[in-house]
Amino acid sequence: MSTATEVSELAARVRDRLAHLHPGVDVGELKTLPGGHSGLTYSVTVGDAAYVVKAVPPGQRPVGRNDVLRQARVLGALAGTPVLVPGVAVVDEAQPAWFAMDFADGEAVEPVLDEPGVPPATARARMLAIASVLRQLHATDLRTPGLDAPEPLAAAGELERWSRTMHAVPAELRPGGEELLARLGDDVPGELPPVLLHGDFRLGNVLCTRARATAVVDWEIWSVGDPRIDLGWFLLFADHRNFPRLGHAVPGLPTEAELLGAYLEGRPAPPAMDWFRALARMKMAAIMGHNLRRHREGKHHDPDQERLPPTIAAMIAAARDILG
CATH class of the missing domain: 3.30.200.20 (Phosphorylase Kinase; domain 1)
Structure with missing residues (x-):
């Protein structure tokens, strides 16, 4: 057929x-x-x-x-x-x-990556607003009927999963990747109580009308696990400098510290956030390296993937810097 x-x-x-x-x-x-x-x-x-x-x-x-x-x-x-x-x-x-x-109203625009964008003031307000949405998502009762929560995802398991993806990327496309994986593996933090995880939480997956969030979409990789897994990924998209040749500056976007403060709403910061910030960068480098490899092997023709090497290298370098 x-x-x-x-x-x-x-x-x-x-x-x-x-x-x-x-x-x-x-x-x-x-x-x-x-x-x-x-x-x-x-x-x-x-x-x-x-x-x-x-x-x-x-x-x-x-x-x-x-x-x-x-x-x-x-x-x-x-x-x-x-x-x-x-x-x-x-x-x-x-x-x-x-x-x-x-069909939920709104638009999903990632300020530092998507074109056309939205006014900088709107982008800033949306990022701060969805920090509260992420907090509400993480507060979901895992006993909610119908949720059928899977086995919690631990930090060590997340690192192992994405290390396999990184290792499948040719070494020349991930400079410093082995050292980064080793340093992450040497200092895996203890677990926090598991929460509902979206898996790809960012403005590109939240529909917004003006500065108001209307719906969280794209739940393909939801799971249950350490809240810092979602949080580290969300913070990654606050700075266009994380994405050389891909991102563009948006004046006035919240800093990672501001976003974290909006999420915490007065609560103490969770421990070991730098490890999860570095993990998020490793994951992004692994994803981009995987996509670039598939393009070069002819499995998924997309010449735009040739723009990725500087960002892959920058993600790895930034993660190593974060870890000190």
């Missing part, structure tokens, strides 16, 4: 289920939403209602980032909690699986 046929059959299934949800209302055509990096993502209108559909790509297994049912479960579990998430309207477990969620 061709990919086009499979996508057409998926569209027919989606339109049929949404028609049952809205009897007598015309269902529009599925339109591909740009910007997604995992699964298939579409928008569709049904009368005055609008939905986002996420589906397993044809021919691929529903695992990892393509496990859309796992995403639907966490969204359903968080409905009615202080964490702002889109409502889930339909879940279809037949393969290829898919689900439809409410």
Whole structure:
């Protein structure tokens, strides 16, 4: 069966289920939403209602980032909690699986990376606002019905996972990477009580209207574990200098210290944050190195990946500096 046929059959299934949800209302055509990096993502209108559909790509297994049912479960579990998430309207477990969620208002713009951006004052207000969103997310009761929290992710496990990714990157693309991994491994901090983790929390994954957050999206890699894993990743995006040849300056963005203060809201700072800040930079270097390697091996042609080497080197160097 061709990919086009499979996508057409998926569209027919989606339109049929949404028609049952809205009897007598015309269902529009599925339109591909740009910007997604995992699964298939579409928008569709049904009368005055609008939905986002996420589906397993044809021919691929529903695992990892393509496990859309796992995403639907966490969204359903968080409905009615202080964490702002889109409502889930339909879940279809037949393969290829898919689900439809409410189309939330807002835009997701990463200030130092995305073009076009937003006014600097708006970018600053949004970053400070979503620091509070992350605090609320981490305060989620892990016993919430339907959450089915997995085994907690420890700092050592996170380091081991991303070390494997880093080691798969050719040595010439990760200068100083071995020393960084060794230094991280020599001083793994003790664990904090586990919380709900988004896994990729940043402005690029939070829809905002003006300075107000409306929904946290892209839950492909959610887990449970040390809150500093999310926090170190979030702080990474506060400074364009972390992304040579990729980032651009945005005047007035909060510093990492300001963002951390907004998250803590008067509470004491958690210990060993520098280790998690360095870990976040190692993870970013590993991800970029992996993507560049795939491009150069012809597995995923994307000439834009050739811009990554300076940022990979800068991430590793900055992580080593943070560790002293």
